[in-house]
Amino acid sequence: MWVFLVLCIAILSLSYPASALSPAQEYLLEGSYALEQDGWTLVHLEGVPYRMGFQRGYLTAESASYLIISYLGPADDEYRRMSREIAEKHLWDRIPKEYQDELRGIAAGLRAKGYDWDVWDVLAANAWADQGLYEEALEEDAESRCSAFIATGDATVDGQIVMGHNTWCPYNEDFMYTIIYEVRPSKGFAFRYQGAGGTIWSGQDWYVNETGLMVTETSLENDATDPKGIPVFVRIRTAVQYADSIDDFLEIMLEGNNGAYPNQWLIGDAKTGEIASLQLGLHSWDLERTFNGFLYSSNHPSGDSFREEAACGEPDPMNYCYARYVRWGQLKEEWYGKVDAEIGKMMLADH
Template structure:
């Protein structure tokens, strides 16, 4: 991986393979009808910032002080940012049980419900997250909001605020937290009545159905990752790849397809870095990161385990790792230090300077690391370390795993492997290991494209990002 110098070099570093995936979830009824009008521009510059569209992607370069680069970001992606807020606002219409009472697309009721849901999320996100963002990132977020407003864009017939941009950045973490509560005796009952306060048409007798349905929701296992180095690759180079998965009611293709921004950031302090991200985000959230020090890292999220109110959100930890991390040790420190535990994950990390790669599994209080200069690792949302798994899987989850395991024996269904105390390979784990061994010594970007495009690894993927030491 070379030091990033110009736009041509930047765009070549991130080889993005757009994979067409079938939208199979039944919760897309509202989304398929919801045709949001999107204002977009092919090429635009402001100050030191610029954007252009390429093969379904949007390349954006920003630089300067936190506020300056934020303003450039908001100005260059104003229409897309409004579109992304709209999409997150509309996921309420897919919520189990609730979606039947929120109105039809285009109706005043539908619009008002989206607005109320966004306000619900924003109020809570600000209370939970804003004070955990360092001043540098707060200023960047305020700049994004002002940049959007400079283009006279509006959301719900009002100007965009920094609170909107903060909420946009935290929606995945907020939803993970909202749907994995640990402090309330009846958390989903409380959620039901919170939503009923702005969707009053929901009958009280739907409460039991709502709670039961939410408890039975399948996990949101997102992303697949692969990394190789040394004698596993053609010339000893490091190769790393990540693909995004989608598939439940709140992270469907309607949301995932908007992760089509390649954001190239030259900050006043720290490293120049690239992330694959969504409009308005100061971090990847997919997660794909690389910087000018030859560091690249990706993430696949695991079933949500223990978390706490204190600690830094992943948005801050991952952004710090990209902007200020110079080594694998730095990245591990930033990702694990003072964590709030939300979005515990398996991370694959590579250092093009040394050729070393690592697999990091994170919980709240424990984490594990594997490192090598020769070989490959993969990630399919399935931790291997028993300490990490034990922390993530509470009794209810282990019980669910036993039920899923019985279904696997009877009906050959998949999914139980994520809920056993000891590691059991899922179908993706098995395929990754099989292909890694098959191509050992011949792995390069072209081979990794084949690996990431193979069933079941490719199933429900919306994209794929690949880079290596040469790029």
């Protein structure tokens, strides 16, 4: 509660009364909207990158401000200063122009709504998963805290793909991730994702695009990184926007991989019924694909190649990530062939 109060005070100190929109700004908002339902906010965005960015910044300004303060700290905080410097000097040139334009638009939308943030704040908040590559002072011990599964074929009730994900975070940290974005870009495929205000990627990593590609993940631990690579938030956003198959997804995620935020990605293609698991390190990865099966993830690396690169020892039965991995195997055996959305919810609740 105290954290929430501090965030509110900090955000109020960084906002000012929003002025009336100009005709040009009103034009930028055309076609976009935000709807509240059951504790979620559905935000529809469309158009060229800068326009979608302005829509995102304006329609999700309060949530975006919470995100920036929560991840970067107040204006005079040293962590925020370093994060902004990393964003400007190390990350900006590794981002495609279309996403640069979108980030600029977000900052403009925030200002139009009355918040005093700039593009470096917006980029730094989006790039939280990549920043540790560039400044040791920014590195923190990762807390593994997600569970996910994807099932298809003879593992599910009707043969279609069922995917589920559960993020474990204190409510005073990730309470702003209650937005479902519906994005129709001028290039690429339309897609939806769960996110916070001002984010061009999920961060919670839950995506579905109009071709039937669906993606989720749980994080892994690996120290191998390449600061010259493409930021992970850029690669996953590109993959969701431009991939229409598992092969496309793999190509985009592997090209220019910087090793940041190592994950076990679970991917499904509703067109074919195929699902896949990609345990992605820096130079090594493990891939499993099937049209009939149940794949699961609990922050425990099971792939031989990833484990070798990450120098993993023997699994510790007392480690809760490994214990959840074992439990997933039991749930798979118990519910194989019966998986649907309701069974998926029950399995995640068990976990």
